[in-house]
Amino acid sequence: MGLVLVLNNLALSIKNLKYAYPDGHQALFGVDLDLAFGSRLALLGPNGAGKTTLVLHLNGIIETISGSVEVAGIPVEKKNMKEVRRRVGIVFQDPDDQLFMPTVYDDVAFGPLNLGLSEAEVKKRVEVALEKVKMQEFADRPPHHLSFGQRRRVAVATVLAMEPDILVLDEPSSNLDPASRRELSEILLALDVTLFMVTHDIPYALEICPEAAILNGGKIVARGSTRELLANNELMSANRLELPFGMHLDHIPHN
Amino acid sequence: MAGRHGSGVDAFYVEGITPLHNLASQIKIIAAFLFVLILVLTPANWFLAFAFYTALVVSLILYIRVPWKLVRTRLLLEIPFVVFALFLPIFGLPPKIDVLGISLSEAGLLAGWNILAKATLGVLTTVILSSTTKPKDFLLGLERLKVPALLVQIAGFMIRYTVVVADEVRRMAVARESRCFEAKGPKSWKILAQGLGVLFIRSYERGERVHLAMLSRGFSGRMPIANTQVVSARDWAFGLLLPVSGLAILFWGWFWY
Numbered sequence: 001m002g003l004v005l006v007l008n009n010l011a012l013s014i015k016n017l018k019y020a021y022p023d024g025h026q027a028l029f030g031v032d033l034d035l036a037f038g039s040r041l042a043l044l045g046p047n048g049a050g051k052t053t054l055v056l057h058l059n060g061i062i063e064t065i066s067g068s069v070e071v072a073g074i075p076v077e078k079k080n081m082k083e084v085r086r087r088v089g090i091v092f093q094d095p096d097d098q099l100f101m102p103t104v105y106d107d108v109a110f111g112p113l114n115l116g117l118s119e120a121e122v123k124k125r126v127e128v129a130l131e132k133v134k135m136q137e138f139a140d141r142p143p144h145h146l147s148f149g150q151r152r153r154v155a156v157a158t159v160l161a162m163e164p165d166i167l168v169l170d171e172p173s174s175n176l177d178p179a180s181r182r183e184l185s186e187i188l189l190a191l192d193v194t195l196f197m198v199t200h201d202i203p204y205a206l207e208i209c210p211e212a213a214i215l216n217g218g219k220i221v222a223r224g225s226t227r228e229l230l231a232n233n234e235l236m237s238a239n240r241l242e243l244p245f246g247m248h249l250d251h252i253p254h255n
Numbered sequence: 256m257a258g259r260h261g262s263g264v265d266a267f268y269v270e271g272i273t274p275l276h277n278l279a280s281q282i283k284i285i286a287a288f289l290f291v292l293i294l295v296l297t298p299a300n301w302f303l304a305f306a307f308y309t310a311l312v313v314s315l316i317l318y319i320r321v322p323w324k325l326v327r328t329r330l331l332l333e334i335p336f337v338v339f340a341l342f343l344p345i346f347g348l349p350p351k352i353d354v355l356g357i358s359l360s361e362a363g364l365l366a367g368w369n370i371l372a373k374a375t376l377g378v379l380t381t382v383i384l385s386s387t388t389k390p391k392d393f394l395l396g397l398e399r400l401k402v403p404a405l406l407v408q409i410a411g412f413m414i415r416y417t418v419v420v421a422d423e424v425r426r427m428a429v430a431r432e433s434r435c436f437e438a439k440g441p442k443s444w445k446i447l448a449q450g451l452g453v454l455f456i457r458s459y460e461r462g463e464r465v466h467l468a469m470l471s472r473g474f475s476g477r478m479p480i481a482n483t484q485v486v487s488a489r490d491w492a493f494g495l496l497l498p499v500s501g502l503a504i505l506f507w508g509w510f511w512y
């Protein structure tokens with residue numbers, strides 16, 4: 001019983017996850033990572049560290065071959081796939097990949113409809129999700145008429161509408177202008193959901209996630225409070241991570 | 256998102272060191288084209304001539320050392336024609352003859368054979384061409400043969416962007432599946448069709464962006480190419496061996512039949 005309770009406290013549990021692509025290129029060399037419900041974790045790492053490969057394991061797009069991935073205590077495997085994909089919402093880096101329906105409304109409704117919910121329930125979910133990202137007025141607009149920042153927010157809504165346990169964001173701040181960046185961080189901070197954010201935008205990670213882990217060479221090389229990790233110059237430079245030009249940790253307020 | 260990308264479209268090219276690999280591409284294109292023309296000109300009932308053609312093509316494939324498994328895979332291209340060829344004897348006009356208890360049209364049988372033999376040999380010829388010529392050399396060959404530059408460029412962009420578009424298709428599929436979409440049954444067709452439409456618009460828009468990027472680097476309608484390969488009469492003689500042998504077979508058939 002105790003064990004079950006412990007498992008249920010974890011939104012995500014990854015144990016010794018290894019993965020090599022069919023062409024032999026190994027991307028993950030034994031990743032261990034836990035994430036408690038309600039926490040917000042930033043996964044930092046340089047290009048080619050295996051971040052994307054790890055994310056695609058979380059909802060079974062890449063099949064777990066060695067090691068294990070559990071979402072809310074449910075193993076990510078074929079027979080649980082629908083449940084897993086409902087619980088893990090991934091917002092991909094390019095909103096254009098995610099938005100392919102004629103209108104914003106249809107796009108946000110896409111996931112809930114796939115879950116087989118009633119029309120009324122779908123409508124409610126779409127409204128709530130769009131409200132959370134402050135895009136209610138745009139429901140009837142086609143996605144390609146929106147600005148990039150707006151499209152990113154709609155992409156977040158498409159996933160929120162599935163009421164996931166974990167929201168996974170792949171480089172959420174990329175290509176956003178400063179105002180859109182701030183708007184998105186306000187939205188994300190207001191959400192009551194477990195957040196797993198993959199990024200190399202370090203100020204953004206610090207702003208949104210109290211906790212961080214560093215992935216490099218297909219392994220988690222560090223895990224701890226985001227500010228402490230960032231203050232460790234040796235660790236940072238060993239993993240090709242750095243603050244943007246002219247920025248210093250002391251300039252970033254504690255939240 | 257990074258991930259692994261698809262392999263390039265040099266995929267048809269088979270690494271090799273035969274003189275055919277090194278031959279200037281315009282010679283190979285002309286040779287292949289002429290040989291296919293000869294195939295088409297050969298009357299369907301010159302069966303022995305087709306046997307000679309087959310021997311010619313097969314020995315060439317052995318010469319360039321393309322694995323047979325690969326040849327077989329590329330022959331799949333032919334399937335629609337084969338299906339059509341198989342229908343002809345069944346629905347062809349009388350007189351009918353009995354083959355294994357099935358009544359088949361004589362004219363239809365011959366027409367079916369005609370398509371089957373010529374398509375197979377034609378595809379094998381293009382396999383030889385594509386296995387020994389890199390796509391970029393192929394385009395260069397077309398350019399040297401004075402094919403309109405616009406057509407060559409379109410073909411070039413198709414080769415360049417196939418991988419990009421395939422990547423886009425894959426990413427869209429991942430995003431769909433991540434929201435519990437299953438591609439099965441007529442209910443999913445609408446979604447898939449919409450995806451296709453979006454892909455079409457995006458490719459069109461990408462085309463526009465690429466064009467703008469080209470213009471801003473001084474593009475004025477012609478691709479700058481460095482043309483340095485020297486082609487000798489011997490090269491032409493070597494390359495035209497195939498169509499000349501074909502022509503010899505065609506003339507032999509002329510007298511024989």
